[in-house]
Amino acid sequence: MTTSELAPHELRVLVSVAEAQGFGAGAARLGLTQSAVSHAVRTAERKLGVVLFTRGRQGAAPTDAGVRAVSQARHILRLLDTMGPEARAAAAGGQLTGTVRIAAFRSAAVHILPGVLDLLRSRHPELSPRVDIVREVGAGTTGEVAEGRADLGIATLNPDTYPIPKDVLTGKLFDERYVLVHPAGAAGPRGLPLIDWAENCSSYTRRWWREQDWLPTATVTAEDDGVVLSMVAAGMGMAIVPELSLRGAPGGITAQDLGPDAPSRVVGYVVSPAMASTAAVRDLIRGLRATPVGARAVVV
Numbered sequence: 001m002t003t004s005e006l007a008p009h010e011l012r013v014l015v016s017v018a019e020a021q022g023f024g025a026g027a028a029r030l031g032l033t034q035s036a037v038s039h040a041v042r043t044a045e046r047k048l049g050v051v052l053f054t055r056g057r058q059g060a061a062p063t064d065a066g067v068r069a070v071s072q073a074r075h076i077l078r079l080l081d082t083m084g085p086e087a088r089a090a091a092a093g094g095q096l097t098g099t100v101r102i103a104a105f106r107s108a109a110v111h112i113l114p115g116v117l118d119l120l121r122s123r124h125p126e127l128s129p130r131v132d133i134v135r136e137v138g139a140g141t142t143g144e145v146a147e148g149r150a151d152l153g154i155a156t157l158n159p160d161t162y163p164i165p166k167d168v169l170t171g172k173l174f175d176e177r178y179v180l181v182h183p184a185g186a187a188g189p190r191g192l193p194l195i196d197w198a199e200n201c202s203s204y205t206r207r208w209w210r211e212q213d214w215l216p217t218a219t220v221t222a223e224d225d226g227v228v229l230s231m232v233a234a235g236m237g238m239a240i241v242p243e244l245s246l247r248g249a250p251g252g253i254t255a256q257d258l259g260p261d262a263p264s265r266v267v268g269y270v271v272s273p274a275m276a277s278t279a280a281v282r283d284l285i286r287g288l289r290a291t292p293v294g295a296r297a298v299v300v
Contacts, residue, residue, distance in 0.1 A: 005047055011073040013040040014052065018070040022059035027252055030259070044069075046187055074148025081298040082278050089124075096124040100280040103134045103150035106269065107226050107244045112154060116287035123283055135224075136199045137163060145270045153270040154282050154288070159288065169276055172268040177298060178205060180256040181229065181246070182238040189220055193219040193237035195228050200240065208263040215240075229253060 017026035017037060045052050052066035062070055075159040085098040100120075103115060109131055117129050132150065134141045139162055141153035146165045157170055164170055182189035196218035209215060220236065222228050225245040232239050235249040242265060246255055269288055275281050 006044055008077065010040050010044045013037050014044055014066075014073045015077065016072050017041060017053060017060055018062050018066065021061065022056075025059070043266070053073060056133050071147050075272060078148060078151070079274055082275075082280075088279060094123075094279070096127045096280050098280075099128045099130055100284065101149070101151045102129060102131045102153070102220075102284070103144035103154070104154040105136045105141060106133050106226065107242070107247075108154040109133055110283050111244055112288070112291065113245045115291045116284065119287045119291070120203055120280075124280070127280060142168065142270045145272055145275075150274070150277045151271070151278070152284050155268060155270045157268040157270075160192040164270075168270050168272055170268055170270050171285065171289075172266055174267055176242045176244055178240050178242050178258060178263045178265075179246070180238060180258055181232050181241055181249075181253050182256065183232060183235045184252050184254045186235075186254070187240075189238050189254075190214050195220045195222065195231050195237045195239045197222045197224055197228050200228075205240070205263040208261070210238075221279055 012030065013032075014031045017023055020026040021232070023041070024034045027034045030037070041053060048065075050065040051063055052069055053060040053062055053202055057286050062275075064115065070167075082098065084252055085096055088223065089096045102113065113131060120127065120129065132144065134150075134153070136156050140145070141155040142162055142164060144150040145153040145159065146168050154173075155170075157164065157172060180189065183190055186192060191214075194216050200219065220231060222231065225241055228239045228241065229245065230248045233252045235252075240258075240263075244267070246253075269285060271281055271285070276285075
């Protein structure tokens with residue numbers, strides 16, 4: 001038997017078992033019996049000639065081969081899901097139905113996506129976007145696309161932070177500077193306590209951070225940049241943030257330029273080669289490229 005003989009229901013079982021971390025839980029998600037799921041996994045393993053899951057008292061975990069197989073299964077199932085809407089749209093003049101899945105980090109979802117999705121809705125009013133907010137830590141939004149959980153990701157394209165997998169396509173949207181933010185009117189803002197969040201100090205800023213003798217260790221850490229800015233506005237300290245985070249920031253904050261050596265990051269999109277050919281993703285990319293990011297942060 002060959003890989004091509006794997007049936008869609010077997011692919012769905014592999015994905016369900018991996019995501020539920022167990023045969024019983026995976027079966028419950030699909031409305032099947034555990035024995036049916038176990039049989040489907042054994043059949044898939046026999047067809048592929050490799051063990052896909054380790055079995056134990058704590059459940060089931062994909063082996064290295066299983067991780068790869070489950071990722072490919074998600075991509076194949078997603079293409080099957082989009083086949084009908086794509087074909088019907090081609091026959092009916094381009095109107096898409098169904099769902100398009102987008103992964104984005106918080107500030108991109110808040111400040112970039114609304115205009116893009118409004119444009120998409122005007123073209124495909126019956127297409128339903130699903131937006132997942134994903135922290136840019138580790139694999140981040142790029143990992144969501146690579147693993148088949150998202151059709152398109154808005155990501156920070158910094159290979160030192162997370163190497164871009166070879167089986168995804170990327171496109172640059174814009175460069176983004178970092179600025180110092182502090183309570184308006186604060187005297188000596190560089191001497192204030194530092195407020196930070198986990199996504200911020202990654203490889204594209206880490207070198208710069210190490211070289212700044214005036215930057216203390218963070219005294220407060222928060223979940224995301226929105227919380228950090230709220231704390232700065234409340235007078236709790238200063239922060240180093242990318243310009244995109246400042247759009248819609250609360251009042252009472254002043255942004256200060258960090259000079260010619262200020263850190264920056266590249267914001268772009270990530271998509272799998274297969275999904276890049278679908279009409280919904282093509283329109284999303286066109287919208288991202290056409291949507292202005294807006295004015296740069298006002299700095300003093």
